[in-house]
Amino acid sequence: MMAAGSPSGIVALGYRRSLIELRNNLGSLPGHLMFPVIAVVTISIVRHSDALAGRGASFGNYALIGILLINTLLSGVMGAASTVMQERMDGTLLRSSCLPHGTTAYAISKVLSHFQLAVTAFAAALPLLWLVTGRTALSPVSTAALLVVAPAGLLSLLPLAVVVGATLRSPRQLSLASISVMLIGAASGAFHPIAGSGGLTQAGAMTLPTFWVSASLRNALLPESSHSGDPSDLTVLLGGLIVPLIWLVIGISLARRALRRASRCSGGRRGSARHKACEGGRRARRTSPQNPRAAGARARHQAATRRRRRSTTQTRQRSIAR
Structure with missing residues (x-):
């Protein structure tokens, strides 16, 4: 039996909470699928109009990969950030921090619940892309890269989404975070090939988990001639495990600190001000002439x-x- 204070016990507690949140959020799954389905159908109609010179593919094929990647990132990363921000404001984060190892379990539950929801939407949209691109024959390494690298890349960014939700002060600032997610996806070559870019640009893109996710998607979904400048399947598999692991370790350490700081701020000056306001409201209700009691x-x-x-x-x- 796992001890409550052990790392495995904390992870198990966060996992159980994530399953509860996943069951509560399954109703939002059609909303996550609506945008990629409409975009895939639209681009599949016009994808042969502009072929990439000498590669046998079109910009539409690259756009399909980028749309799937950006939709998965937005549904997972921005969903986790907005949820953490909302629960920080309504006091859920403060109540969780009062429990033993509550902050760590809270972070794990948010990461896993939104990871499961985003992966479910990703897996539901993936067969449609296979039908559009027509690529059915996959090597074992390419299949392993698709099944491992894509979830690992998404999982590595979700702790940073928790940091964003615990740090931003206003929901309006989430729009800037969503633009940053799109820029990261564009810089990693999700919408266009970066094989012809400079060496510094390619090196910077390879430090992003989204580069390896988009490379695994292109290797699995597009014809071999269209991703000739991308790394091989084995390189994608190895790099798609090492780079997201580094981002995951950094993100978890930052998420724990950001959540503890946010809970202290909620329980400090803002919490005392909220407590005084509530006490003032109760006192006003007790002394109100309109109250018969x-x-x-x-x-x-x-x-x-x-x-x-x-x-x-x-x-x-x-x-x-x-």
């Missing part, structure tokens, strides 16, 4: 005060007379 209690209190004063005055007069 408060008026009756106030009348009884005044009558008891008059009786005490009268009794004190009579006792003082008797002592003087004696």
Whole structure:
């Protein structure tokens, strides 16, 4: 039996919470699928209009990969960030931090729940892409790269989404974070090949998990002639495990610190101000003239005060007379 304070016990607690949240959020799955389905159908109609010179593929094929990648990132990363921000404001994060190892379990539950939801949407849209591109024959290494690298790349970015949700002060700032996600996807070559770019650009793109995710998708879904400049399947498999692992370790350490800081801020000055406001509201309701119960209690209190004063005055007069 796992101890409650052990790392395995904390992970198990976070996993159980993630399953509960996944069951509650399954109703939003059609919303995650609507955009990629419409985009895939639209681009599949016009994808042969602009072929990449000498590669046998079109920009539409690259756009299909980019749309699937960006939709998965937005549904997972931005969903986790918005959920953490909302629960930080309504006090859920503060209540979780009061439990033993609550902050760590909270971070694990958010990462795993949104990871499962995004992977479900990704797996549901993947057969449609296979039908559009017509690529059915896959090597074992390419299949392993698709099944391992894509989930690993998404999982490595979700702790950073928790950091974003715990750091931003206003929901309006989430739009800037969504633009950053799109820029990361574009810089990693999700929408266009970067094989002809400079060496520095390619080296910078290879440090992003999204580069390896998009490379695994292209190797699995597009014809071999269209991704001739991409790394081989074995390189994608190895790089798609090492780079996301580094991002995952950094993201988890930053997420724990950001959540603890956010919970301290919620329980500090803002929490005391909220407590004073609540106490002021209760006091105002107790003393409100429109409250019949408060008026009756106030009348009884005044009558008891008059009786005490009268009794004190009579006792003082008797002592003087004696």
